[in-house]
Amino acid sequence: MNDPTTTPPTAAIPPPATRPPSRPDAPFGRALCAMVTPFTDAGALDVDGAQRLAERLVAQGCEGLVLSGTTGESPTTTDAEKATLVRAVREAVGGRASIVAGVGTADTRHTMELALAAEKAGADGLLVVAPYYSRPPQDAVEEHFREVADASGLPLVLYDIPGRTGTRIEPETLIRLAGHPRIVAVKDCAYDLLGTQKVLARTELAFYAGCDEQVLALYAIGAAGYVSTVANVAPRQFRSLLDLFDAGDTGGAARLQRRLLPLIESMMSAGLPGAVTSKALLTALDLPAGPLRRPLRPADRETADGLLKTYEELVATVS
Template sequence: MASPTGTSDAPFGRALTAMVTPFTSDGAVDYEGVQRIAAYLVDEQRNDGLVVSGTTGESPTTSDEEKDRILRAVVEAVGDRATVVAGAGTNDTRHSVELARAAERAGAHGLLVVTPYYNKPPQEGLVRHFTAVADATGLPVMLYDIPGRAATPITTESLFRLAEHPRITAVKDAKGDLFAGSQVMAGTDLVFYSGDDLLNLPWLSVGAVGYVSVVGHVVGPDLVAMCDMYRTGDVAGALETHRRLLPVVSAIMTRTQGAIMVKAALTLVGQDGGYVRPPLVDATREQIAALREDLITGGLKLVD
C-alpha cells in the first residue's frame, strides 16, 4: 500500500510519533483505545506518520497476534491520511521476516527494523539480517540504529552497504553521532530521521528530513512548527521552540522509561493512554507531580 504522506525526499512523512499501546488495568490491549489515540495523534497532534509496535508501543511484551490486531486497528483508523510504519524488528531474523510479511498483509506502508539486540551480532550479521527483512516484502524499510538498547551500532560502512538495497530507504537514528550520519547522508540516498527527541533540531541542521518522536504525543504541533520554521529558514524561531520544549523533553525522556512518562503525560492533557504492561510500572505520584510542572513550563494546557 502506498504511503499517503510520503514524498520522494521524506518517504515516511516528516512528523512521526512512536505510538503508545494502551492497556487496560488487567493488562489486555485496549483496541478501541488504540484507534482513539491514533486519530488523536494525526488529527490533533498533526503527525503525518505513526510508528506502531516500537519500543514506546511496548512491543517486547505484545504477542504477534496482538501486534497484528494493533496494526490493523491503526490502519483502519488513520491509514488513509498518515503513513503507518510497523515495527518488525527482533533479534531473530526468521521472526523479523515473519513480522514483516504479516505487517504487509495488514496494510502497513513501511517497516521499522531495529538492530538485533542482546545477541550482539557482528556487522556482517547485521547486514544479512536487514537484507533478509528487506527482501521479504515490497515495503520500504527504515533501519533503527539504537546502540543504547541494542548494544551494537550500525557502522557507517554497513550503512553504505545497506543503502544499495532498493527498499532500505531511511534510518531512524538514536545513536547521536551527527558526524557519522552526515557522512552517510552525503554518500548515499538514505534519508535520516531523528530518533531522539533531545536531538531533533540538531539532526535537522545536518540534513535529517524529520523525526520519530515520543514527545510528539503531546507537543506534536510544536514539533511540526519547529521543523517547518527550520526548513523555511527561520532558524531563530526553530531554536526558540526547541528551547521552550526542553522541560517537556527532559520530563518525558530522561527520568524513567519513555512509555511510562508519556502515558502519564497523555493523562495530564486529557487523553487516556492506558496502563503499562509489566515489567514496566506506571508513573509514581512524585513523578507525575514533577511531570505536571514541566509540562506547564513547556506551555501545555493540562486538565484538572
C-alpha cells in the same frame, strides 16, 4: 484533566512548507510519532483507545505513526496484537498518515514473519531494529537486514539504537545497505553526529532523529524529520519546529527547540523509559494510555505531577 492543546475537529494543520532542494525525500512524512500502545485496565490491547490516540496525533500534525517500537512496548506485545494494532490504526487514520510497524526482533526468521504480517495488516513501512542480545558482527547485521528487506514488499527503516541493543549499525554498514531498493531510511538513536553526516553525504537514506533533543540539529544538516516519543503529548509543537525551519525562520525554530527542552528532559532523561513518562502524562491529560506491561512500572505520583507541571508550562507559552 482535559488536554489544553486539543483542537476542534474542524481545525486544520497547514501543509508543510516546501523543503529545500538539498533535503532528501521523507518517505513516511517528516513528523512521526513513536506512539504508545494503549492497554485496558485489565491489560489487554485497547483497540478503541489506540484509534482515538492515533486520530488525535494526526489531527495535531503527525504525518506518520510508528507502532510497536520501543515506546510502544513491543517486547511485551504478541504477534497477533502487533497485527491488530496496525489494522486498527489504519482504519482510524486511513490515508491521512503513514504507518510504520515495528517488527524487529533478535531472530531473523521471526522478524521476517512479522514483516509479512505487518504488510498484510496494512503498514506502509517497517521499523527494524538491529538484532539485540546476541551482538552479531557487522557482516551478520548486514545480512539480517537484507533478508528482512527481501521478505516483503515494504520499505524498511533501520533502527540504530546501540544503547538498547548492544549492537551498532556502523556507518559503513549503512552505506552498503543503502544500495538495497527497499532500505530507505534510518531512525537515528546512535548519538554519533559525525557518523550520521558521513552516511547523509554518501547515500540517499532518509534519516529520522530518534532522540527528541536532536530533532532540530539533525534536521538542519539534512535529516528527513523525526520519530518522536515526546510527540505523544506535544505533537503540534514538534511539527512546528520543522515548519518554522522550512519557512526560513531558523531562529524561531531554535527558540522553540529550547522551549521544548524541559519537557524532553523530564520525559526522556530522568531515569525512566519514554513509555513510562508518556503514559503517565497521557493519563494525566485524560488521553488513551492505560497501564504498562511488566517489567515496566508506572511513574509515581510525584513524577507524574512534575511531568504535568512541565507540560502545562510549555503549553502556556507555546501554542
